[in-house]
Amino acid sequence: MQCNLYAAETKSPMTLYDELSVTPAGRDTVLLNKATEISSFLLPLKESGTRDTLLLHFSNLSGQDAVDTLFVDHIPQPHFESLDCPSSVFHTITGVRATSHSLGNMPLTIDSVALVRSIVNYDDVENIRIYLRSTVRQ
Template identity: 35%
Template sequence: MFTLLLGGICWISSCSDINCPINNGVWANYIVQGDTLRDTLTISAIRENKSDTVLLNKQVNTTKFSLPMSYSADSDKLRFAFKSKAGVTTVDTVTVSKTSKSHFESVDCPPAFFHTLTAVKAKGTRVSKIEISNPNVDYDGTKEHILITFTNP
């Protein structure tokens, strides 16, 4: 009887060991084309009726960076603030349009959303070119989603 009870407990505990992708975030990867960005870059999410949220703080000499994406919005608006060595700040706005799809792992796992990028555009003077390279944003952190080129003054 004891062996049967012990075997049942082991079987139940083994079934509840779910491999949830807790450390795997859904992030869009940006790859800098051309020269490395020489100025200090801070990127904030512009949120309507809420304060902005800093996503990337004071990055220098960057060739690539990753940013999280919102779950519910059809587009993410980002403020790219460039600060030169002389202390001059320039701000561009980048809008990433997307569709979001819920991704189900298990009832024991937190919700996740995968995204399909549909358009990307920039307003301002420092982002000279921005385009989608791979529209599918999921757990795969090796994908190059957005190619971006900066104008260095």
């Protein structure tokens, strides 16, 4: 699943200069580790579940950090092309929503999320837009 970042105020694409890490809730797995200077990122979806709860950990050079939560509801669909290729799982995203922290904790948070393309497959296209609100210019 491809997630692209946008400024909530202007609705235009943005580059995130603070650190972003992403982990699945309830697991000690890291899906994205301390990424900086990014405008998009790829995340896997569960092959066997219908909801992913993803924790987005933001931190900045001032030592502030905060966590927002992204909920992605989806339907996994086994995909088989030929005997020469391993099977894979595509997904249809049925909904996305997010919870945000207070800007008093850290001056960057998720403002909203939007589903752009519900089909998650081999195509390298935007699936989700994450709109970030900031009290500091990025």
